[in-house]
Amino acid sequence: MDLPTMEDSKIIFALDVYDRDTGIELAKNLADQVFAIKVNWPIILENGIKIISELSKYSKIICDFKLADVENTDKLITEKVAQYGAWGIISHAFTGIKSLRAVVKSAGQMKVFSVVSMSQESYIDNVYDKLVDDSLKAGVFGLVAPANRPDRLKKIRDISGDIKIIAPGVGAQGGNIISAIMAGADYIIIGRSIYDSPDPIGAIKKFNDEATKL
Numbered sequence: 001m002d003l004p005t006m007e008d009s010k011i012i013f014a015l016d017v018y019d020r021d022t023g024i025e026l027a028k029n030l031a032d033q034v035f036a037i038k039v040n041w042p043i044i045l046e047n048g049i050k051i052i053s054e055l056s057k058y059s060k061i062i063c064d065f066k067l068a069d070v071e072n073t074d075k076l077i078t079e080k081v082a083q084y085g086a087w088g089i090i091s092h093a094f095t096g097i098k099s100l101r102a103v104v105k106s107a108g109q110m111k112v113f114s115v116v117s118m119s120q121e122s123y124i125d126n127v128y129d130k131l132v133d134d135s136l137k138a139g140v141f142g143l144v145a146p147a148n149r150p151d152r153l154k155k156i157r158d159i160s161g162d163i164k165i166i167a168p169g170v171g172a173q174g175g176n177i178i179s180a181i182m183a184g185a186d187y188i189i190i191g192r193s194i195y196d197s198p199d200p201i202g203a204i205k206k207f208n209d210e211a212t213k214l
């Protein structure tokens, strides 16, 4: 089935809601304005993993489970997620190359993204270059790096070649879409500024307009 997803949008919508009906409604209405939809634990904990298959009818779904365990556990989780039709899965990188390789190997058709730096200060700030290196060696499809820390994002772009970078932190966390794209982000992850807006479609359209001005 052809998904209505807009291939030239630079927005990945972070669907951080609990409620199934709200989530489905947002996915249906926004799918043709976004590159993909990212789901995190809130909607899974409330509704179970089958919600991934339901949401996949409307858009490419990236499962942001920030895997951070030993290789066998990461493998078990990744294989399970792959059964529900997700387009992508997100892993932490700080657990090391063994775990990252296990995720890549068990992901099947899913694209793997690894977190190499966060939108708030964290202990991985000191090792982002090693995390990029391990991620590239493990063969991930893309990296997660902060849109609201453009200097950091630029450093990550500079050592990452042309691998895809998806970047959270625009809007509610203070980041700006234009500086993030200029610093090297391919896609911008946005949640609250869209789903908390009285007009989520209008909010996404504004972000799309901003992004395509460049």
Ligand code: O7M
Residues within 6 Å of the ligand: 014, 016, 040, 064, 090, 115, 117, 118, 119, 120, 144, 146, 168, 169, 170, 171, 172, 173, 189, 190, 191, 192, 193
């Ligand atoms: O726009 P927001 O702040 O409402 O949502 C941002 C989303 O990006 C939300 O789903 C977070 O879990 C996620 N995120 C961060 O905010 N910071 C990070 O460092 C990493 C992520 C993320 O997406 O990791 C994969």
